[in-house]
Amino acid sequence: MATSTDEMTKLSWRRFEDGDNVWDNLTEQIFVQDTSHKCPTYVHKTPPCQGSCPSGEDIRGWLQIVRGIEQPPEGMTWQEYAFRRSTDANPFPSMMGRVCPAPCQDGCNRNEVEDFVGINAVEQFIGDTATANGYKFEPAPVDTGKRVAVIGGGPAGLAAAYQLRRKGHAATIFEANSELGGMFRYGIPGYRVPRDALDAEINRILDMGQIELKMGAKVGVDVTVDQLEKDYDAILWAIGCQSGRGLPVPGWEGTPNCVSGVAFLKAFNEGRMKVTADKVVCVGGGDTSIDVVSVARRLGHITKSGKSDLPETVIHDGYVAHDTAMTAAAEGAEVTLTSLFTREKMTASEHEVHDALHEGVTVLDGVMPVEVIKNAEGRAIGLKVADCEMKDGRPTPVEGTERVLDADLVVAAIGQGGELTGLEDLDNGRGLMNSDKFYQVPDKPGHFVAGDIIRPHLLTTAIGQAWIAVESIDEYVNKAEHKRRPKVDVHHFDLLAKMNEAKLAPEQFKVEASGDLRGTSDANYAIHNYEDRSGAEVIPHDELYLAHFPHTPRVLRREEVPSSEEVLGHFKERVIGYSEEDAVNEAKRCMSCGMCFECDNCVIFCPQDAVFRVNKSESTTGRYVDTDYDKCIGCHICADVCPTGYIKMGLGE
Known part of the structure; x- marks a missing residue:
């Protein structure tokens, strides 16, 4: 029975297009069979999430642990094992899971199926669980004296x-x-x-x-x-x-109520600034500017204030602080964010901009500051802006579009030094x-x-x-030469270390007992059909068999984002972390790019029964399947149906 249109929620994915009926690579001629001379080998590559992570975290690794594929060593829970794997690169999983803009998610191959894996949400779960369970880092090794x-x-x-x-x-x-x-x-x-x-x-x-x-x-x-x-x-x-860097426009220098975003946030985060101004204009477009306008909306302003109550007084003088009692009289602030770039090109993440709008911030994109307007006392009372266009890579005001934004406080969030x-x-x-x-x-x-x-x-x-x-x-x-850094310089999965951890380390090689050295397929002293290219290659989506992965919506973290009416005085934590069930379900969406995740496709579809599961007592991550090369005819069906791109037809002549 055909599937009804109403039930078709996602287009199917196909490896080959209509009309593709000739193999364009002689080594892939499936019907040549026993004369193709190529057999499968297992090639480990770096997934794009990890390749996109500036910390170089083994993201695929700890997602595999959370989902239950990679097992922890004896005597350790999976929660602790995931914590130890994630903190090999980055000791702040709880923090990064909350605030990292997650370039790993932009690179995630799952975007080619429906949506990225919620990597930072799972990382927050790992970090918060570690804190709740009191996990500590392993003791440091013997002191080197350095x-x-x-x-x-x-x-x-x-x-x-x-x-x-x-x-x-x-x-x-x-x-x-x-x-x-x-x-x-x-x-x-x-x-x-x-x-x-x-x-x-x-x-x-x-x-x-x-x-x-x-x-x-x-x-x-x-x-x-x-x-x-x-x-x-x-x-x-x-x-x-x-x-922070000031605005490169006339009227900025020396104006008391023109401040940097860095100084604004420091005064707030130190607990000294309790209120801000009636009308705040922030120039930016990045994450810092989003924090500035969100804080300004939460603080509000007070109508009657002396000089010591002005926000710029607190910002400029690190020893001055607002009286906490004044927050009781705070009223909402009118807050505007301006950006040189249009919204889709702003460096702040899309959902952060969306949240700021929801909180009542006005966002003017594609405009540039032209001049700070001051009154007779030398205080800023407005910021002249104009529509912006790029000429020779430089922002240029569009003639006739100038207008003045009223401002009691102008904040520059355009860079730091x-x-x-x-x-x-x-x-x-x-x-x-x-x-x-x-x-x-x-x-x-x-x-x-x-x-x-x-x-x-x-x-x-x-x-x-x-x-x-x-x-x-x-x-x-240690007076050693610097080792050459790998092309893909991240924390890589180490199969040999994993086999040692699982007590499956290869035997010691003994020359006198080795016999014929022309092959290692039957030897216990070598990992014979595994190639590690992770230091040189990131695996793209077109090397994966994407049809294996059903359409599975992302498990969204809950966020407490106040409306414009609720934002004043709202300082509750914004991100609500996953439950354990949610973390596991989201980790299961990981496609394990470049590494076997035990789907059994190669075993099931091999027409010669040449691919087989490794004995359970000898199996571990990266060693789940093996090939009997006496049976293999080189048809490369196993490589075609491998969802993760882990199998390559490379062994042989």
């Missing part, structure tokens, strides 16, 4: 301290602020990053021991670089970008530091760098750079 100065206690600095301890090196963190966390604490509002969850993940790192803290210490001012070079074996600069007072020798002329591919400071032996001070980017980028920088530091302090 001491590394880490300048900055933000995401990059903390991730570096974590990776240094995993290698047995001691770390001293120099932090100019009173608390650790950097942009996690001072740049992102608490309703997006709950401070108890942040503190739990920071303390888990500190609990590894031999991480000394020097708080309120600004290197270059309170501590000299010369002293650090004498006291430590290496120095890692992870100072971030703490100064480093604060390099006392560190002028390290300044590359742009308020940043230079780095080579090993994250060394050029011409500064023993100096390494990671994070926004190289180039402001994502939190996950800073964490990934810190990992590679620590690898380089380890080689430097």
Whole structure:
């Protein structure tokens, strides 16, 4: 019986188009059979989610654990095993699951079926479960006696301290602020990053021991670089970008109620700024600007205020704070976000822009600031803007489209720079530091760098750079040459390590007992039909058999996004995490690109029964199926029906 139109919710997927009736590659001529000379081999490649992750997390790996495919070692729960796998690259699963814009999801091959896998939602579940269960990091190995100065206690600095301890090196963190966390604490509002969850993940790192803290210490001012070079074996600069860039328009410079987005958010996150202005205009279009306008809508303004109550007074003076009692009189603020780019090209994620609109923010896209309008007292009373068009890559105002947006506070969220007072020798002329591919400071032996001070980017980028920088530091302090970094530089699945973990390690190779060395298909000392290309190749969707995957809607996290009427004073956490059932169901949507996930297609469809399941006592991830090459005729049906692209017809002549 034919399927009715009403039941057809998704078009079917086909590997071949109508009219394709001739094999265009001689090695793939299925009907040549026993003279094709090609048999299947199992090729591990990096999935695009992982290749798109600046931290290089083994995303496929921990999704496989959550869904129940990859089993934990004896005596460990899958929840703890998923935590340990995810934190191999990034020690902040709870934080990143909440705030990372998830480039991994943009790269996800599941987008070719219906929708990406909710990777950051599963990661949040892993992190929150780890905190609830009190999981700790493995104890650090034996102390190497090496001491590394880490300048900055933000995401990059903390991730570096974590990776240094995993290698047995001691770390001293120099932090100019009173608390650790950097942009996690001072740049992102608490309703997006709950401070108890942040503190739990920071303390888990500190609990590894031999991480000394020097708080309120600004290197270059309170501590000299010369002293650090004498006291430590290496120095890692992870100072971030703490100064915001002003608008390059007339009237900005020196105007008291024109402030940077970085300073605005810091004053709020330190708990000093309790209210904002009546009319707030923020220029941006990225994630920082979204946080600014969302905070401004939540704070509101008070009608009657003295000079000390003005938001810019608190923002400019780090020792001034609003009286908490004034929040009782707060009224809603009129908040506008302007962006050079049209909405679809804004760097802020689409759902963040949608949430801001829902909260009552006015978004003007495709406009540019032209001039700050000031009154006789020198205060900004408006921002002149105009429609924008790009000419030779530069924004240019469209003549005749100028208009003035009323403003009591103008916020610039158009970029950040480093604060390099006392560190002028390290300044590359742009308020940043230079780095080579090993994250060394050029011409500064023993100096390494990671994070926004190289180039402001994502939190996950800073964490990934810190990992590679620590690898380089380890080689430097051990006087070893830097190893060549792989083309796909991420945390890869290691089959040999997995087989050791599962107590299936190959036997020791013995020359005298090996006999005929021309093949290894029957040998227990070699992994004979497995090839690891993960360091060089990311597997694209067209190498997968997408027809295997049914249309399965994404399990959406719940979010508490207040309406424009509810937003004033609303500081509840925005993202509501998965239940265990939801996390498992969402992980099951992962297509396991580039790695077997035990679907049995190759076993079922092989016409010669050449492909078979490995004995259960010898089976583990990456070793689920094998091939009897005496039976294989090279028809490559197994490769055609492999959903993950793990099987390639490459063995033989």
